[in-house]
Amino acid sequence: MSTNAAKLATAKMALTLRSFFLLCAISGALCGGWNQFSQDNSCPKGWLRLGSQCYVYKPDLRTFADAERVCKTVGGNLVSIHNVVENAVVLELVRQSAISGIAWLGLQDAISDNAFLWTDGTVVDFKAFGEGEPDNTGNCVAIFAGNGFWKDESCDLEAPYVCIQDAKFCSSYYGNFGGAW
Incomplete structure (x- = not known):
C-alpha cells in the first residue's frame, strides 16, 4: 500500500470513529443513555432518575395514606425498593434532605401482620428492616436516615416521604425511531 493510500485509509477510519462517537454522544444526550443515575428530561424537574425510575423526596409531613x-x-406512588442500589439512593435522598431523619416508604402490612405489600403493587423482593424489626408497632414502613434501616410505624405518624414514578424515555419525547439510529 502506498503512503497516500495508507493516509487515506487512516483518515477514513478516523472519520468513521469520530462519526460513531458523535452519534453515541447525540443519542446519549437525547436519551440520557450514558448515566444510570441522573437528572435529565426523562423525569419531572427536581426528580432524580435511577435506571427507569424517577425519585423525589417530599419534606412536608404527611400520614402514610396522605403521602400515598x-x-x-404527581403520577407515582410512595417509593418501592427492590434492591440494595435503590435502597441506597432513597437513603441518600432522605439523608440529604431530611428534616426529621425518617421518611415513608410505600410498604405496609395493614391487611395482615408481616404480609407486606408495596402500594404500587410490585413484588416485595427486598427488605432492609433493622434488628428486631418489624416489631408490629405499626402497619406502615419508614426508612431511618441515621442507620439506614426500615422500621414499622403507626400509619398516622406524620413524616416526610419519597415518591417514585416511571421515567419517560426517548420514545415519549422524541418519537419512536424504530431502530433508525
Missing part, C-alpha cells in the same frame, strides 16, 4: 395520595397526584 400526594404521590399518586
Whole structure:
C-alpha cells in the first residue's frame, strides 16, 4: 500500500470513529443513555432518575395514606425498593434532605401482620428492616436516615416521604425511531 493510500485509509477510519462517537454522544444526550443515575428530561424537574425510575423526596409531613395520595397526584406512588442500589439512593435522598431523619416508604402490612405489600403493587423482593424489626408497632414502613434501616410505624405518624414514578424515555419525547439510529 502506498503512503497516500495508507493516509487515506487512516483518515477514513478516523472519520468513521469520530462519526460513531458523535452519534453515541447525540443519542446519549437525547436519551440520557450514558448515566444510570441522573437528572435529565426523562423525569419531572427536581426528580432524580435511577435506571427507569424517577425519585423525589417530599419534606412536608404527611400520614402514610396522605403521602400515598400526594404521590399518586404527581403520577407515582410512595417509593418501592427492590434492591440494595435503590435502597441506597432513597437513603441518600432522605439523608440529604431530611428534616426529621425518617421518611415513608410505600410498604405496609395493614391487611395482615408481616404480609407486606408495596402500594404500587410490585413484588416485595427486598427488605432492609433493622434488628428486631418489624416489631408490629405499626402497619406502615419508614426508612431511618441515621442507620439506614426500615422500621414499622403507626400509619398516622406524620413524616416526610419519597415518591417514585416511571421515567419517560426517548420514545415519549422524541418519537419512536424504530431502530433508525
